Amino acid sequence: MEQFFQQLLNGLAVGGIYALVALGYTMVYGVLKLINFAHGDLFTIGAYLGLTLLVSCNLSGLLGPAAAVLAVFVMVGLLVAILGCLLERTAYRPLRKANRLSAVVSALGASIFFQNAVMLIYGARFYVYPDYLRPDFTVSLFGMAVPGVRLMVIAASVLLMLALWAFIQRTRTGAAIRAVAIDQGAARLMGINVNRVISLVFFIGPGLGGAAGLMVGIYYGQIDFTMGWSYGLKAFTAAILGGIGNIPGAMLGGLLLGVIEALAAGYIAIAWKDAIAFLVLILILIIRPTGILGERTADKL
Amino acid sequence: MNLRTLAGILLTLCLALLPLVAGPYWISVCVNVGLYALLGLSLNVILGQAGIFHMGHAAFYAVGAYTTAILNTLYQWPIFAAMPVAGAVAALVAVAVARPIIHLRGDYLLIVTIGIVEIVRIALLNDVGGYTGGSNGIFGIARPNFFGFKIVKTVHFYYLVWGMVAVSILLFYGLWRSRYGRALNYIKEDDVAAEGCGVHVTSYKLSAFVLGAFWAGMAGTLYAAQMTTITPESFNFMESVIIFAVVILSGGSILGVLVSAFLFIGLPELLREFSNARMLIFGLAMMLMMIWRPQGLLPPRPRRYHVADSGSGAGGASAGGAA
Amino acid sequence: MSLLELHEVSKLFGGLVALNELSFSVEEGSVVGLIGPNGAGKTTVFNCITGNYRPEHGRISFAGRNVTGLRPHALVKLGIARTFQSIRLFGRLPVLENVLAGRHCRLKSGLLASMLHTPAQRREEREAVRRCMEELEFVGLAGHHAEEAGSLSYGNQRLLEIARALASDPHLLILDEPAGGMNDQETVALIDLISAIRDRGITVLLIEHDMRLVMRICEKLVVLENGCLIAQGEPAVVRANPAVIEAYLGAESEVW
Structure with a gap:
């Protein structure tokens, strides 16, 4: 039983990270119907930037680990967000009117570009986040010793998701994003600046993704330049699982995928956990072809 | 004679004569281009013609290559005997996986096909059934024997692979210019309307998928025979991405696929002098090429029909004016 | 025996009853018009006949054969062809x-x-x-x-x-608002075209808002309102039916 709960919490921590990255996929898809394959690499860049700021720029020495992590969390989010906006301007905006798959290939190109840029700058080896950055307390929960970092990762991702949810649902700008997602043309006629909304989405999504990269660094302590492929693919899977374009769907899909993986790794075989995650995805799509929370749109005739 | 036919003839001539002037290195690069042309032509039926978002073609390539390797190393099957079986096994896998998912829409299908590549790769890595050799893969695959002629040298493979490409071009061109090719185009344009016109959409989608997988399986045979060693990492997601990008950049025509395969496989070779920055430039080039030609390099031209001139204007009920 | 027969066909969308136990038939070689106010369920009837929708209850038979629930492509092969309201x-x-x-x-x-x-x-x-x-x-x-x-x-x-x-x-041609978006001249030509189609021995079932067209070429009208059949028969008879007048009154500026 203890093993089950530990795996469950571990799954929720990883799932929270998947969910944050998945939000970037799903929001971009919502407004542009584009799968931003470079999103996973923005996440990698977040992890590397975090390490540079914390260690090389010695922010952790100046501010102390806890405050530094918090400050860097915000900084990384902002920097990656700006990069996301630039990416949209250069690689996607010229293709807005083109065939959707052309934009997908451009995104794949951007992904290869970013991945290799990171490799050229930092080198092909993996990097280690120093131990002192990781909160090393444990919490006793129902008689189990739970690592504090695990709970903090879960808490951070849940907080970010709630903040995003409130922003999307409660603010005028959030309403504009929802409007553009439903019908770009109508939103434009209603006086919404569609380009600004798309830029904003490319700011929020990568921002969350970059922050998630930092969280992975702190949680696992190790990062490498190819991590964006696997995390990106998982997060995209999570977004589809929940129903792409659907924000609560991405959150649910991420958490669910994290838990499925953790349980598969714990109870079946660690080597098969990725395969099992995809298998579950396929099974769910066979039952619900548009994901768990995706709308079942009937064909208009 | 139009420009495209001329380009096709020139390309054929160049390819036929290339081994006379090129060194072994470039010949082996061109063997590789030929393999990707085969994969691109087969994916083009699925993705380019029928518009099915399939990013998992490497899975069928892998199944073909591994089938060949297992039949050859364990059961001493000759390569050419293994080839149709490799295609058939890949096609069977395609039927099994595609049947329940073929009705999924666009991006849902995309991730599922990516998932299939990953599942196949992980299964191979974990030495499923004890046949695939895990991460070491399978080595010691024999060279093919073509009616007593042993195919060993790179230049032999060059002609073998491009001969296969030539045959594929003829067959796929025929397919494109038939009711079958048209049906796939109807489905790509509007599947509801296609169904409403009497096209059995599901069965056409499925058969396109299976045909493409069959071809990818046979390409896998050629790959296994040329490399003599195969590992799961030769068939990862990146392979699928390249094949996918070859088809999208091509614009959907057969000549486009060839040109696109040369660009995607040849370009990184030309960039070798940039060593580490090679893939960085490659990624950049991918973006620039799509921005430069969003519709792809060479979209297919409309099919031509021989229309008997029967003096139009007779028996029309509408006021359809002159063209 | 009729070419096409609908027997108590019902179609639900969620809780909404789009068609309510609808029964009517189309004789071989005739031109039949399906009319009714917007939202009456006319296109839904078509989509049930052509296999795009599967009715929850009832039976549709074509040339003596039960075709309920067949896929559209199979119905085309059997001889039911259609056009779409939105081209x-x-x-x-x-x-x-x-x-x-x-x-x-x-x-x-x-x-x-x-x-x-x-x-x-x-x-x-x-x-x-x-x-x-x-x-x-x-x-x-x-x-x-x-x-x-x-x-x-x-x-x-x-x-x-x-x-x-x-x-x-086709044996049966189903036209969903064929005159939609046509000018007067084109509509007149369309009337000739539909008669020419009938003269080829093809049965026609059509939805149309242009009442001149309907009155001129249909031998039979079927009137729907809120998914229910409210009248059917010869155009002149249907036109005088109080229920039909009631359904149309003020609803639209149809020219009778």
């Missing part, structure tokens, strides 16, 4: 290929024959092209055969949809 042509393909789409289900060449272009396949293709050109000739679009379908005028696109449907050798 659904293959806009980027040439006009001729759009008509060939309708012919598709009557052609037999398989995958291998298609790849190899066998003599039989070539013969079949030539014959199909000839036949489809005849249909284009029939609707008056032969001169446009090489143009992109999407570049045709609205009225001509409607005609092309009819030609595409005719190419499948």
